[in-house]
Amino acid sequence: MVIGHKGEKLCECLFNDPVAFFLLQGEVDCHAGLLKKHHIAAESREAATILNQQLPKGGVISAAVDNTAILVTRKRDINDTRAQNNAPLVHKNTTYAITEMTPKANDNEEDEDNDWMSRLLQSPLFHHLDPAKIQKLFTYFKEKDYRAGETVIRAGDHDKFFYVLKTGKAEVIIGNDTEHKQSITIDVGAFFGEGAIVGEAVHSATIKMLTDGIICCIDDIQFDELLKNTLLLFTERETMEKMMHSQPHAARLIDVRYPVEYRHSHTEGSINVPINVLRNKIKEGFAHATTYFIDHGDDKRSHLAALILVENGFKAILVK
DSSP states (O other), rough: EEEEEEEOOEEEEEEOOSEEEEEEEEEEEEESSOOOOEEEEEEGGGGGGGGGGGGOEEEEEESSSEEEEEEEEEEGGTTTTTHHHHHHHHHHEEEEOOOOOOOOTTTOOOOGGGGHHHHHHSSSSGGTHHHHHHHHHHHHHHEEEEOOOOOOOTTOOOOEEEEEESSOOOEEOOEEEETTOOOEOTTOOOEEEEHHTTTTTTOOEEESSSEEEEEEEEHHHHIIIIIHHHHOOOOOOOHHHHHHOOOOOOOOOOOOOOOEOOOOOOETTEOOOOOOHHHHHHHHHTTTEEEEEESSSSSHHHHHHHHHHHHHTTTEEEEE
16 A cells, blocks of 8 residues: 655556556545646545546556555456456556555655554455455545544444444453453554444443544445445355365364254254354454355354455355
8 A cells, every 4th residue: 555645646557568556545636647646535436447548558657635545456367356466566666555555655654544444454354355356445434533542333232333443542341350351552544343243243342542533434235335235255054065175284174053952953064163153263263374264154153253264364265
């Protein structure tokens, strides 16, 4: 990702360029020559397409306002980011990668406000997204100011929003009684609320602001459109069985229902990892080289399990 201030050249397009540029934030001027200039804002309909289309014969894209951000990727990756998300791109002697986006440094180091974008996109949850959907995601975000001490979400409540911490610091509070309560500090780029959407459950933790800050959010319909429907992969049971048979050491079948349900009936060869302990179990014996099939793919708990695995960089497939 490239971030620049007003008047600064962000990138140069070439004729038949293999690189694609997407406007995530701010406004740009696309210069096809000394006199020909096209202005595009991130909120406009034009920003949903590749910026290069405005410069088919080449030209320069510059920031029209401060803190303008552009996503850089290869055109061939736009519909296949899953297969290519670890391959870096070298263009104009600069290396870019969807998985390692960092703000462009400047003389006075004023881009701290944009760290949240880079940190958010570094999460494995977003490595699977087509750049066009990433652009739309930032367009959908709505901002809300919070004061220090103010509660963003409360454990036990249920809403249908996906939240991202844009500025400030917040505290994740798990548990109610003083003796067993855990507290974790989160910084810009941290996100939360996705479990309540995918699992259709209440929030498991309270999020409270430690400082004044800004929270960005999208609703469940937008989350489903951009993330859920991309991240949740399904396969037929027959396909799963063939892979389990041909590659027994490269695939595992897990069942995330509660133990009493698992004891009552389960698929032979499956491993019971209840959804309420899955996050802790991941640290103990899950391998990134393994494909994890999740039984009972129509169960919302299985959907949540798939999301948790993907967030942690694992490959998860729901079995119909």
